[in-house]
Amino acid sequence: MKKIRIQCALLTALSFLMGLSQFIIVGILNNLSNSFHTSIDHVGVLVTLFAIVYAIMTPIINLSVGHAPLYKVLIILFSIFAIGNMLTAVANNFNILLLSRLLTALASGPSMSIAITLAAAITPPQKRSWIVSWVFSGFSIASVFGVPIGTWISDNLNWRFLFWIIFILSIILIAILYRLLPHNLRQKKGHGFLRQLAIFKNTHIILGILIPIFNFSAVYIVYTYLKPLLINKLGFSTNNVITILFLYGLCGLISNQISGHINNRKWTKTLVSFLSVQAGSLFILFLTSNFKWLSLIAILFMALTMSVQNSPVELYYMEIAEQKYPQSLVLASSFDSIFSNVGVAIGSAAGGYTVNTLGLGYLGLIGGIFSVLAISVLLILNKVYFQ
Incomplete structure (x- = not known):
C-alpha cells in the first residue's frame, strides 16, 4: 500500500505541474499583454485555444494508445509537455508563445487521462474515488499555491521564470516516474478506432459529458477574466489579487476534496445542490458587481463548487466503459478532462x-445561465439513468 501511495503522489505531482502550466495564464494575463503589446482579450485567446486543442487532441491520442505500455506513453507525452513549457519560457513573439501553448495542450490532456487510468488500476476498488480525487487535486493545489506565487513572481520578477521552473521540475518528475510506475499495465486490446468510438452511442455517456461542459463554461466565463475583474471592475489592488487568488485556489481544493466523498449512487442529486449554489453565486455576482x-x-x-463534479462524473464514465466498452477505458477516463476543456473553451470565449x-x-x-443548463442535464440524467 505504501508503494501505491507513492505512485499516486507522483501522479498528483504530475497533475499539479499540468494545472500550474494551464492556470497560471489567468494570473499573468496583464503581464503577457504588456510583454507582447497586445490587448487582454487577445491574450485571453491563449486560454480558449489551449482548451480547444486539449479537447480535440486528447481523444485522438488516446484512441492511438492501443495496447502500448501506459507508463511509456505517459513518459513520451510528459516529455512533450516539458518541451512546450521551455518554448513558452523563451518565446520572443506572440506567435511562438501561442505555438508553445498549443504544444503543451496537446500533451496535457492524454497525460492526465493516462494518469487517472493508472491511479484507478493500481488502487483497490473501495479506494478509487478517494485516489482519483487526489490525482485531480493536483490541479487544485496548483491553484492554491502555484497561481498566487506565480502571479507574485510575474509581477515582481519575470513571468518567464515560471515556465523554466515548470520545465526543470517536469524533467525531474519524468525520471522518477520511469523508475516507479508499473511497467506492465496496458489498455485492453480493442478493434480499432471505430470500436472504441462506440461508447459515444450510449445515451447516458452523451448526457454525462454535458455536465463538465456546462459546469466549466459557467466557471471560466468569470475565471478567465478574474484578474481584470478584480482590479478594473471591483477595485482591488494587485497585492489583494494575489491573496484572492490564493483563497480562490483554496476553495477549489476544498471543492475537489468534497468531490472525493461523493460516491453514493444518487450523486446526481448531490451535484444538483452544489450547482444550485454555483448558479446563485454567479447571479449574485452580477447583481452585486x-x-x-x-x-x-x-x-x-x-x-x-467548480470541481465537485470531478470524481463522481469520472467514475460514472469509467463504470459504463468497464461494463460495456472495455476497449474504450483510456478514452473514457479522459472524458472529464476533455469535456471540461470544451467548457473552458466555450466559457473563455463567451x-x-x-x-x-x-x-x-x-x-x-x-x-449563471450555463450553471442552470448543467443543473437541467443532471435532473434529466437522474431520471433516465437511476430510475
Missing part, C-alpha cells in the same frame, strides 16, 4: 465576447 466584498464572497462560493460587448459586470449573468 458594484459592491466589491459581496462580489468577492460570490466568487469564492463559485470556486467551492467571457471575452461578454467583456467586449457588455462589460466585466455581466460575466456573472452569462455564467
